[in-house]
Amino acid sequence: MVELSQEASKSLAQLRQWLKWRNLLLAALLPGGLLVGWVTNVFDIRWLLLAYISAWLVCFVIVRQRVRYWPCPFCRKPVLKKGPFQPFDFTSKCLHCHRNLKPSSV
Numbered sequence: 001m002v003e004l005s006q007e008a009s010k011s012l013a014q015l016r017q018w019l020k021w022r023n024l025l026l027a028a029l030l031p032g033g034l035l036v037g038w039v040t041n042v043f044d045i046r047w048l049l050l051a052y053i054s055a056w057l058v059c060f061v062i063v064r065q066r067v068r069y070w071p072c073p074f075c076r077k078p079v080l081k082k083g084p085f086q087p088f089d090f091t092s093k094c095l096h097c098h099r100n101l102k103p104s105s106v
């Protein structure tokens with residue numbers, strides 16, 4: 001176990017909060033879409049589904065970018081951003097220093 005500075009611990013805790021928001025947004029997409037689709041049909045509010053999808057997309061892009069560019073508390077490089085195209089959004093390690101970002105490791 002590595003002893004982290006107070007600043008690094010705080011940074012990791014904030015990163016985990018953003019990761020939770022990202023995962024929550026992903027989990028809410030389908031059930032929220034179904035609910036809004038049902039409300040759209042029942043009450044004939046046609047713009048509601050488009051508003052829901054637009055709001056979800058804007059929130060997801062903001063949260064995803066925040067997570068990808070979060071500075072690693074160990075090497076200070078973006079934890080999940082290494083190149084223009086990379087499918088590593090769900091790794092639990094920094095892509096640069098390979099330090100584990102999970103709570104149990106620190």
Ligand SMILES: [Zn+2]
Pocket residue numbers: 072073074075076077079094095096097098099
């Ligand atoms: Zn790192």
